[in-house]
Amino acid sequence: MFSEYLFFIISIAAIYSALMVLISKKPIHSVLYLTLCFFAIAGHYILLNAQFLAVVHIIVYAGAIMVLFLFTVMLLNLNIENDFKKPRLIKFAAVISGSIFFLLMIAVLKSYDIAIVQNPALTQIGLVKNLGNVLFKDYLLPFEITSILFLAAMVGAVMIGKKDIY
Amino acid sequence: MSIFFILYKLILASVILLVSLVIAMYSTLIERKVAGFFQDRLGPNRAGVYGILQPLADGLKLFFKEEFMPNTADKFLYILGPSLTMMVALLTSAVIPWGDSLVIGGTDYSLQIADINIGILYVFAIISVGVYGIMIGGWASNNKYALMGAVRAASQMISYELAMGMSIIALVMMSGTLSLNEIVQQQHGFHWKVFYQPFAFVIFIICAFAECNRSPFDLPECETELIGGYHTEYSSMKLGFYLFAEYINMFISSAMISALFFGGYNFPFMDDLGLSHNALTIIGTLVFFVKITFFGFVFMWIRWTLPRFRYDQLMRLGWKALLPLAILNVIITGIVMMIQNHV
Numbered sequence: 001m002f003s004e005y006l007f008f009i010i011s012i013a014a015i016y017s018a019l020m021v022l023i024s025k026k027p028i029h030s031v032l033y034l035t036l037c038f039f040a041i042a043g044h045y046i047l048l049n050a051q052f053l054a055v056v057h058i059i060v061y062a063g064a065i066m067v068l069f070l071f072t073v074m075l076l077n078l079n080i081e082n083d084f085k086k087p088r089l090i091k092f093a094a095v096i097s098g099s100i101f102f103l104l105m106i107a108v109l110k111s112y113d114i115a116i117v118q119n120p121a122l123t124q125i126g127l128v129k130n131l132g133n134v135l136f137k138d139y140l141l142p143f144e145i146t147s148i149l150f151l152a153a154m155v156g157a158v159m160i161g162k163k164d165i166y
Numbered sequence: 167m168s169i170f171f172i173l174y175k176l177i178l179a180s181v182i183l184l185v186s187l188v189i190a191m192y193s194t195l196i197e198r199k200v201a202g203f204f205q206d207r208l209g210p211n212r213a214g215v216y217g218i219l220q221p222l223a224d225g226l227k228l229f230f231k232e233e234f235m236p237n238t239a240d241k242f243l244y245i246l247g248p249s250l251t252m253m254v255a256l257l258t259s260a261v262i263p264w265g266d267s268l269v270i271g272g273t274d275y276s277l278q279i280a281d282i283n284i285g286i287l288y289v290f291a292i293i294s295v296g297v298y299g300i301m302i303g304g305w306a307s308n309n310k311y312a313l314m315g316a317v318r319a320a321s322q323m324i325s326y327e328l329a330m331g332m333s334i335i336a337l338v339m340m341s342g343t344l345s346l347n348e349i350v351q352q353q354h355g356f357h358w359k360v361f362y363q364p365f366a367f368v369i370f371i372i373c374a375f376a377e378c379n380r381s382p383f384d385l386p387e388c389e390t391e392l393i394g395g396y397h398t399e400y401s402s403m404k405l406g407f408y409l410f411a412e413y414i415n416m417f418i419s420s421a422m423i424s425a426l427f428f429g430g431y432n433f434p435f436m437d438d439l440g441l442s443h444n445a446l447t448i449i450g451t452l453v454f455f456v457k458i459t460f461f462g463f464v465f466m467w468i469r470w471t472l473p474r475f476r477y478d479q480l481m482r483l484g485w486k487a488l489l490p491l492a493i494l495n496v497i498i499t500g501i502v503m504m505i506q507n508h509v
Contacts, residue, residue, distance in 0.1 A: 032302070062291075062294070
């Protein structure tokens with residue numbers, strides 16, 4: 001009962017902040033609303049008894065990626081004044097393609113059979129011990145390959161960042 | 167979940183909140199006294215005996231000062247900045263085990279607000295969010311010095327978070343748990359983690375200084391270059407919140423250092439005293455606060471001893487010295503653990 005109320009509060013917060021990301025005029029407000037949205041989604045993870053995922057989500061997205069976003073927006077100092085006008089044609093195109101994508105999402109959700117396998121509060125998979133066991137025993141190879149991918153991405157980022165490397 | 171349980175947690179949370187605030191308040195006085203001692207002068211001694219009323223006077227002064235807001239500031243974010251900093255500073259105390267449990271009428275009352283099984287990660291999440299208050303405040307002031315301070319704070323905190331996390335991974339590998347309470351329990355008696363992971367401790371304490379924006383890493387508010395850094399444009403109690411949050415962060419960091427590396431509420435020969443469980447818990451909590459006070463003193467000691475780093479030195483230390491050392495520590499810990507398991 002209690003978690004049901006929490007679910008609605010968090011969902012409203014998530015949807016509201018996600019909408020505000022698009023609506024806000026100032027880029028910096030958009031970034032902050034996006035951060036708020038990530039927090040709301042982390043709340044959903046906790047409701048699904050996936051505490052580890054929730055905390056890592058906050059550390060990685062809110063703590064690192066969004067800080068860098070904020071950093072960039074602050075340094076570029078994007079304001080309403082130097083916000084360039086978009087041509088009308090592009091606006092129409094954006095609305096139409098957005099609507100088509102919305103239809104697609106609805107179609108996918110309708111055809112997908114939403115089956116609740118078990119009560120999320122009773123699953124233990126989100127706890128760090130079980131997650132670690134699954135990752136390092138059953139899915140060791142994909143896990144290692146993913147980490148190599150991350151390493152490659154890091155090296156690539158350093159290469160792009162360093163201009164005088166050649 | 168009974169009403170009684172909720173009430174007990176609520177009381178515990180309020181007590182810890184109050185204690186954090188009072189300790190932060192008196193840290194300002196102790197800091198000035200310590201500074202006076204290091205510089206061979208007396209420090210504040212006018213208000214009350216030994217200046218004991220000085221924090222109250224300072225607080226009142228901050229409350230009654232004129233509230234000033236720059237014309238070009240983003241009003242909402244300008245207020246949000248200090249509030250967020252204060253809130254985040256207070257959040258961490260929820261997972262720190264302030265003591266063992268008290269047994270009253272056959273029921274166990276833990277002296278920890280929330281014993282979640284990912285305690286350490288929770289602390290890291292809070293630390294990583296801590297930079298928002300400073301960044302938002304610095305940007306919303308619409309002042310180039312404040313912005314510079316905010317940018318410095320952000321890059322500094324992200325850089326040192328990595329080394330801090332890596333140093334803790336070695337500790338977590340040894341203890342096999344992420345719950346702070348279990349880590350403290352494993353250090354029962356004199357099995358303090360600092361003897362097994364001295365390297366991790368050194369890296370952790372350096373990073374803790376950087377995360378608290380304390381000297382020698384106080385570049386975000388470096389007054390010789392940036393006037394006041396991110397809080398240049400702040401006055402009255404909003405400035406007070408920023409300064410106050412720094413002392414709360416200091417208190418919480420000291421508590422984390424003592425809990426992770428110096429046994430928390432454990433002390434040597436605790437089993438030989440022949441005391442009851444409750445008495446041991448109370449003494450343990452007192453011992454914990456003595457340890458916290460000591461590390462608080464270390465924070466001040468270093469502030470009034472060492473000069474400030476230059477910014478490029480700071481970055482080099484974080485990325486090229488501390489991070490590789492912390493990773494090396496993780497690797498060595500892994501190898502030693504593997505050898506121990508196979509012999």
